[in-house]
Amino acid sequence: MCATHGIDLAGLAKLYVITHREWNAVKVGIGACTGYNSRLLQHERQGWELYRARDYTTGAAAYDVEQAVLDRLRGAKLCPFLTKDVMPNGWSETCSTDRVTADEVWAMVEEETRRTPGTYDPRSGARPRAAVLIDAEAAAEKMRARGYEPLVLYPGRTNATWPSRCTTCGHKGRPTFNAVLNGGQGCRICRTRAAQAKRAAANAPKAEGVMRAAGFEPLEPYRTSQTPWHCRCTTCSRESTPTYSNVSNGGTRCRFCSAKSSNAERAAAEMQAAGFQPLVPYPGRTTDPWNCRCSCGNEVTTRLSFVRSGTTGCKKCPRAGGRTDPANAAAEARRAGFEPLETYPGKTTDRWRCRCACGTEVTVALTNIRRGRTRCGTCSKDHTDGSARTATSP
Incomplete structure (x- = not known):
């Protein structure tokens, strides 16, 4: 009476007799017979035709009448007539119309209805839902037994997603209790x-x-x-x-044999040959940053791949090919009227602390000197003021 699936024994039901001309068969059955998925409608889609039907206040009363009629038909060895391959649903309740007619089956229904009083009271209200009948704690225990640890309380419906954690891999998912209970939905990460x-x-x-x-x-x-x-x-x-x-795809040499990597001893030897003294152990790959001390004394971060590509010094080291020698840079600065107060920084765009011919300490760049700068800001101001006085004097 409390079942949430199958025929509702406490609700309204219908007993029907149907016939099939092509199969030359007659059948008796019961069901709620409401909605698109009703059993009677399914039979009609397969070619069955309704002969007679009768409504009952409860499914239990219709079930008693149906079973009494089937007992009489089976006792006379009149059913089943069709096989399960021909009719998957309800094949055991079919008879051949050559042996028993639809009128004779319906007469049995009328007779058994009179003999079987309706002893069940119909339910008041709607049929109970599955969510009401499932205990939340029991559902959680079933989830744990199947490898899920619920993260929230039971959602209230068997087909609702239930946030849970897989106890095998720890992945958080949202399976449904119905799918887990039927064994059809496992953890996707585990799968x-x-x-x-x-x-x-x-x-x-x-x-x-x-x-x-x-x-x-x-x-x-x-x-x-x-x-x-x-x-x-x-x-x-x-x-x-x-x-x-x-x-x-064709790679037949390891990275050490193909010189794409190196061991610690070989890497340190290569760096020292290029003028770098390693300050920390080899990081492990040719492209990893490596803290070293250049031969000029400057601490730099370089890479073994740079050394293998031709780098032999840091940015402040004098080198050919666009680099300026410190002595030549100092001579250029003196010719422009600046006396260097510190070592040449190494790049033409670096700020260089010098003393102007007027005695002012300034920071200039060799690039600006090469562009024609010959005086500091103080000299330029004095020169501008002197020119203005000369121009306005009588």
Whole structure:
């Protein structure tokens, strides 16, 4: 009586007799017979035609009459007539019209209705919903038993999303209680990992063969083609992390053998040969910043890749190709009327502290000197004032 699925035994119901001309069959059945998904409407879509129908105050009364009629038909070995393959729903309640007619079946319905009084009282109000019948704590325990830890209280409906955390991988998702209860909705992260593990197990033999043929000995199980794979080079015996995708596409040398990387001793030797003294251990990759001291005494941050591309000093080191020698820069400054008070900073655009011919300390750039600057701001002002007095004197 409290069930939230199937026929409502405490609500209104209908008993019907239908016939099928093509199959030469007759059937008796019961149902609410309301809505688009009613059983009677489903039968009519399959070619059944309604012969007679009768309404009952409760589904229990209709069920008693139907079972009494079926007992008589089965006792006479008149049903079932059709098979489950022909009619999946209700095949066991069918008879051949050659042996029993629809009139005879309906007469049995009338007779059993008179014999079976309606002993069940109809329900007052609507049929109870599934949300009312499910205990929240019991639902939470079922979720935990299936690998989910609820993050909020039961939402109240079996088909509503329920924020939960997978107890296996820790992923937060929003499964429905109905799907989890029926075993049809597991954690998508766990499903993905299981699928990846299955593919990896199938592709591992081929991948290991390709890596060994390219000169790499795998040190860990294969995962995916794009995942770095810890291997040892059979040529230089160094460990690296190539990907199966790169190796299968033609990469046959490790990064050490191809000079794209280096060990700590070799990297330090290369930096010292270029004029840099490392101040910290080798960071591990040629493109990683590395704190060093230049031969000029300046602390800089450079990269091994820069040294390999030709860098042999820091920005303040005098070098050919656009750099100015400190002695030549000082001579240029003196010719323009500036006496340097500190060492040349190294770049023509750097600020350089000097003393002007008038005795004022200024900061100039070699670029401005080369553009024609020969006096400081004080000299320029005095020159402007003197010119103005000369122009206005009588």
